[in-house]
Amino acid sequence: MKNSDRFCVIMCGGVGSRFWPYSRASKPKQFIDFLGTGQSLLQLTVERLQGVVPDENIILLTNEQYAGLIKEQLPQISDAQILLEPARRNTAPCNAWAAYHIRALNPNAKIMVAPSDHLILRREEFQKSVIKAFDFIEHNDALLTFGVKPNRPETGYGYIQLGEAIDDDFSRVKTFTEKPNLELAKVFLESGEFYWNSGMFFWTAQSIINAITAVAPEVAACFEGGLDVMGTAEEQAFINTMYPSCPNISIDYAVMEKAPNVCVERVDFGWTDLGTWGSLYDVSPKNRDGNVTQNSKTMLFDSHNNVVAVKGDKLIVASGLNDYIVADADDVLLIVPRADEQKIRNYVNDVKMTFGDKYL
């Protein structure tokens, strides 16, 4: 395969409300230097692809309001590489758009789809897995997903049940499952048959368009009237008019759970979905009291197992605090037990009901 046939679609339009108030509607988590490395999660995602996917073949799928942030953080990306969704319609319409768009640019395109807010610890192994994946979809008419070897009974992820093995690295997919409860997650882990659903996909532009047309024709239908404008100056106008009427549906539900040719590459490169404060806590270095003081100045007395995240040069002094999330960002301070992190979304809704958009 020519490197120039490799594309990567990075989805970076999410609002990250589970990380509020650190993640704000105006600057969601993928644009933040979450790990204190000096780079945002999005910048890390792009950097991770260097040498595997050419810079000019990276396509950013995002919401209109984040175009400025992307140009600021990724000056090497041209305007033409940024696809701006005029409305939020979940992952099926945006992946369909990306496929039609890229096919118009290069009918032989092989596409990787990557979220912008994951953490991957072992880049070299990641790149090897990516290259294998591109090779696999070149030689197999398959929709491929990365299944991550689980190392704990995680209840925050979906799982993929492996079907028939194709070779040492690839299997067919038997089922996708929702997030399990702890008991079930333990069974999954012990069975060796279940892998974490990473949300990273590989397919050729043509094979995903074929699959959408076959199993999600209501999504494909939205784009058929625009085939001749894809890749032209009229594309965005077409999308702006059509997109809001697309069905609001995920690519997992609309396609992956229904298509017959879904395969999984079994991978293990230190992957974490940084979806919640808990996952940030899990992957971050802790001091001897078990506190994660991500990128912040803190003095903690008699305090254990907290995650403290603060923007800027603020000092946090706390005592007698155990197992809390303390997140201070601009005009919002959040203090929530780590065990209650799933409630943060509810709190954000309450804030919206009470104060409107001011603090979102």
Next chain:
Amino acid sequence: MKNSDRFCVIMCGGVGSRFWPYSRASKPKQFIDFLGTGQSLLQLTVERLQGVVPDENIILLTNEQYAGLIKEQLPQISDAQILLEPARRNTAPCNAWAAYHIRALNPNAKIMVAPSDHLILRREEFQKSVIKAFDFIEHNDALLTFGVKPNRPETGYGYIQLGEAIDDDFSRVKTFTEKPNLELAKVFLESGEFYWNSGMFFWTAQSIINAITAVAPEVAACFEGGLDVMGTAEEQAFINTMYPSCPNISIDYAVMEKAPNVCVERVDFGWTDLGTWGSLYDVSPKNRDGNVTQNSKTMLFDSHNNVVAVKGDKLIVASGLNDYIVADADDVLLIVPRADEQKIRNYVNDVKMTFGDKYL
């Protein structure tokens, strides 16, 4: 007594470190709108004297660095009414200075001494007590203190043991006591013989100078070389040179506990020394969950008996938090159990050791 003989010395040079980070070295608590009334504690203190002490007889004793804040908050006060201590030497030297200064302005001066950070709920009764106090010192060569009728076994205050009653309102003082433990405080309360030491004093300029000369001659000696410059343009230069060599000692210890003519007026006007977060919590209105959300936007879920104080328009969202102080001010956030508020001073010291003056 002519009203023009009445003076009030307001001590407003303290740093209020027990209220850190709300109270900062650059703007201590007396300059802050602590109660959300729209006025600082100092402004409330001055307003409370209106009609009792002429504006032009109010003398502010403070530290050099707070002169700007005072002029900003009290535009009716002239530069001549602000005495700037070039060094911190506790309350004996500053009260001596005020007495020598005021005697030079008016040899018949009657002086009230008031802290700037107390809360008084019933102004009318306060003013009646003040007028009685001025009358008392006009007719008795006494050093008078306000003893507040206790309503609970408070362990955060010093107490005054009443001696022989002079009349319905006034008694001689038997002893001053330090802050008692809870057991002793209960005995004090039940006995009816102990009143809270408010730190408010009344004396004539001459009588306090006499007392200092008699029982604290080392303090009086500091000022004797400057008698002829008091009230003149040379006064500040004399003070700047001499003051740093004054003994560092409180007026209670140096004079009140030793002088033979100390009396107490028994008062009851809703007084609180806003010395700590606990005292702020005690006097503040609470919601049905027992939370004090002083002057701040908060959404508290499953949280009880906290005091939350925030500067500006910041939103606090907390859950599962009970019996804490949460104070957010500019570049510092403090989270401490209410029961540990006495440790805040230690934390401030640790902050100073670690970061220097940046966060003080």
